[in-house]
Amino acid sequence: MREQEAPGKSLSDNGRMHPAERSTNAFGGLSLEHSSTVDRVADELRRAVFEGELESGTPLREVALAESLGVSRQTLREGLALLVAEGLATREPNRGVSVARPDPDSVRDVSRARTVLETAGVRHWPNASEEARQAVRRALAEYERAVAAGATYQELNQRHLAIHLSLVGLTESPRLVAMAESVVAELRLALAQIDRVRRNAQDQAGSHRHLLDLLESSDVDGAATELAAHLGGAEAAILERLDLD
Amino acid sequence: MREQEAPGKSLSDNGRMHPAERSTNAFGGLSLEHSSTVDRVADELRRAVFEGELESGTPLREVALAESLGVSRQTLREGLALLVAEGLATREPNRGVSVARPDPDSVRDVSRARTVLETAGVRHWPNASEEARQAVRRALAEYERAVAAGATYQELNQRHLAIHLSLVGLTESPRLVAMAESVVAELRLALAQIDRVRRNAQDQAGSHRHLLDLLESSDVDGAATELAAHLGGAEAAILERLDLD
DNA sequence: TCGAACACGATTGTCCGACAATCTGACAAC
DNA sequence: GTTGTCAGATTGTCGGACAATCGTGTTCGA
Structure with missing residues (x-):
């Protein structure tokens, strides 16, 4: 060396x-x-x-x-x-x-892939280890704290995505988590490109808090649909801002 | 060059x-x-x-x-x-x-990962394109043909795994398919190591034919449970043979 | 004038040789 | 038996080299 x-x-x-x-x-x-x-x-x-x-x-x-x-x-x-x-x-x-240049097709595909992975995690909540569940709670808490503290765009973004990664972590499968990390990385790239100039990360703590509440009350199906809606919204938002370049 | x-x-x-x-x-x-x-x-x-x-x-x-x-x-x-x-x-x-050395943990993880991916494909059958569905039928048909023709261990193995890949293809997501390919590659490695000496690929056409029949009759839930059983069996078989090395 | 052929610089794909850092195993010293 | 030392093998990284390819501008011939 x-x-x-x-x-x-x-x-x-x-x-x-x-x-x-x-x-x-x-x-x-x-x-x-x-x-x-x-x-x-x-x-x-x-x-x-x-x-x-x-x-x-x-x-x-x-x-x-x-x-x-x-x-x-x-x-x-x-x-x-x-x-x-x-x-x-x-x-x-x-x-x-x-x-890489995030085109609409790849954004849609990334969205589809993460939906599959994160939904699998959410549905695995009842069987997940207490450790994995705790990781989700922690990720959400840290995100909320960052929002309250008015953290930078970068930090908010990262903590937000960390929540989604922790959902995949519920599957307790290292390989699925690794796949999710790769997909999330592509997502980060797309977000970075979109917000290159104006970087406005909106507060999405409410949606995630709601998701976790549903999980805590063992409403897995409700959580899954809530997640699908959240991810669909995110995809639409990205596609919209991607359109006007 | x-x-x-x-x-x-x-x-x-x-x-x-x-x-x-x-x-x-x-x-x-x-x-x-x-x-x-x-x-x-x-x-x-x-x-x-x-x-x-x-x-x-x-x-x-x-x-x-x-x-x-x-x-x-x-x-x-x-x-x-x-x-x-x-x-x-x-x-x-x-x-x-x-x-790589396939240990029981990684075999279990690979099995879990492919279960998630293939189940997602199966559940997507009703929304899948006719092209994707046709790919599944074709993969199964070629596997059956190979079985009937008494193909080599290598070919049987590959065609069998091709069926499972085609299931993931039902999601119409290139990224999910790529992930599945990577996971299947690890599986192939494990199989190759196990069967290094005696290579006996048993006929599994029946199980897959049954799975496809369930899909054709729009019994997605039935297909999903059939798939889960099939994958569970495969995992158990590998673990068993891996144990006596 | 216009399109084809050509020449040229920039860049990648691949090779070669080199050497410090690290690992391994043997062997001596305590 | 543990520790120190040393030589050999192997990896990690470097620098330079050159053919193949690409992009582009230029020339040439009809």
């Missing part, structure tokens, strides 16, 4: 595991973060995309980016491959990678 | 699109496969894994593999990254990539 830069933490460890994390001996609480350069590159690119710094469709030139990030072209390439695999960028052979 | 080897076709194009594929002009039926070296490397690795040539846990040494495939280490590395992203291999920092 030649250099160490600012460490970033990624939500998804792409299939990597470290020896230190697999044993459960006397030193269970200890762990060390081995962030590779590729990971840090990918993190930085994701950040830039989510932050709206990179407009959708922008070509990500390899030499320029590598130089700008202070890494070799090969390393940057692996980072780009990660972004492409996550759907945040697209690659056209011999023409390079560019920031 | 320095060399061209035997072309292989991959089911999933990882975010790549080529100009020749996106337009629908007078020459709609024409297309050209621009398979990059990396794609061919990944294809070959997948084949070897599915074929059972590589036992799970086998370390995939970069220099040796690159030499054996006649590609550079960088290129091989990108191919390995694809496998890792698909869950067919795992990477441990500074220790390299090795063929």
